[in-house]
Amino acid sequence: xxxxxxxxxxxxxxxxxxxxxxxxxxxxxxxxxxxxxxxxxxxxxxxxxxxxxxxxxxxxxxxxxxxxxxxxxxxxxxxxxxxxxxxxxxxxxxxxxxxxxxxxxxxxxxxxxxxxxxxxxxxxxxxxxxxxxxxxxxxxxxxxxxxxxxxxxxxxxxxxxxxxxxxxxxxxxxxxxxxxxxxxxxxxxxxxxxxxxxxxxxxxxxxxxxxxxxxxxxxxxxxxxxxxxxxxxxxxxxxxxxxxxxxxxxxxxxxxxxxxxxxxxxxxxxxxxxxxxxxxxxxxxxxxxxxxxxxxxxxxxxxxxxxxxxxxxxxxxxxxxxxxxxxxxxxxxxxxxxxxxxxxxxxxxxxxxxxxxxxxxxxxxxxxxxxxxxxx
Numbered sequence: 001x002x003x004x005x006x007x008x009x010x011x012x013x014x015x016x017x018x019x020x021x022x023x024x025x026x027x028x029x030x031x032x033x034x035x036x037x038x039x040x041x042x043x044x045x046x047x048x049x050x051x052x053x054x055x056x057x058x059x060x061x062x063x064x065x066x067x068x069x070x071x072x073x074x075x076x077x078x079x080x081x082x083x084x085x086x087x088x089x090x091x092x093x094x095x096x097x098x099x100x101x102x103x104x105x106x107x108x109x110x111x112x113x114x115x116x117x118x119x120x121x122x123x124x125x126x127x128x129x130x131x132x133x134x135x136x137x138x139x140x141x142x143x144x145x146x147x148x149x150x151x152x153x154x155x156x157x158x159x160x161x162x163x164x165x166x167x168x169x170x171x172x173x174x175x176x177x178x179x180x181x182x183x184x185x186x187x188x189x190x191x192x193x194x195x196x197x198x199x200x201x202x203x204x205x206x207x208x209x210x211x212x213x214x215x216x217x218x219x220x221x222x223x224x225x226x227x228x229x230x231x232x233x234x235x236x237x238x239x240x241x242x243x244x245x246x247x248x249x250x251x252x253x254x255x256x257x258x259x260x261x262x263x264x265x266x267x268x269x270x271x272x273x274x275x276x277x278x279x280x281x282x283x284x285x286x287x288x289x290x291x292x293x294x295x296x297x298x299x300x301x302x303x304x305x306x307x308x309x310x311x312x313x314x315x316x317x318x319x320x321x322x323x324x325x326x327x328x329x330x331x332x333x334x335x336x337x338x339x340x341x342x343x344x345x346x347x348x349x350x351x352x353x354x355x356x357x358x359x360x361x362x363x364x365x366x367x368x369x370x371x372x373x374x375x376x
Contacts (some may be wrong), residue, residue: 006230009197024237028179038065043069044073044074056090153223184325187268192287197285224266224270227269239261260323273357
């Protein structure tokens, strides 16, 4: 009967079925480019020398920055930044080449839009990396000209070369980082709102079950089984199919993912039933569930690091199923962790499932034979 209500009640069907499909298609689209590329900046070259032009060409050839305008002065470039057609200004000062040839420092001036930190880091990182590379090349050439062995000259300018290898995210992309955690949050949001709505709409079968003296525990278990059936398809689609469709690296297997998803579904469903019993109004359920979505994102610990949160918020976040589920599922799916490695998160989810479903049974028993509230 609960399965029939999911498919026949339009608000519930829209949230638990249609929204799941729509989110799967549209939510990942802004992130599919993976990394921010070719951020537009302006060049103000006050030197006009071969060295300044070479620096500009090499910077423009990088994947992170694109020099889209060569402007005569900083004031003109500032106007373009203020209207958001550009995100940074690189100023190459006068006598840039002369200072390089004389072995003196040749400082560059970079003005980058720090109101969007991802853009700022791309611009500053590209300019800084190129400046260091060219500086090392110039110093190595100077040492070679002074009859130093080329290998020693290269070692002197870069004594500790660094090779960076991005683990679990080979492209260093934003989609690979954000989507696995976001999928878990979407699963929680749709299930929480759907279960909450189901609990606030009149249910003739439930009233009949009470009349037949079917216990509160049995009624709650029956609903949970219906939600597990629906979520078996939804969770498989989000955690197994979508990562392959969107090219997200995967190292985990299906068994451990299912072992984590099971208590996660029960915990969220139990929390949804509690919301329905406490709020008793579908409009309130939708309003509160939608309003909690953004706090849940930040408290999950991936949009903002949990280490930077106050201890009180970290403690509250433990009561949110998605917090432990994201840590466990991402570690299993993207990092190849074993079920034993995420045992603490599984224990937390299992405890939340027992607590929330137990409270739902108590509230169901307390409601007794009271008639369901009529829709307004």
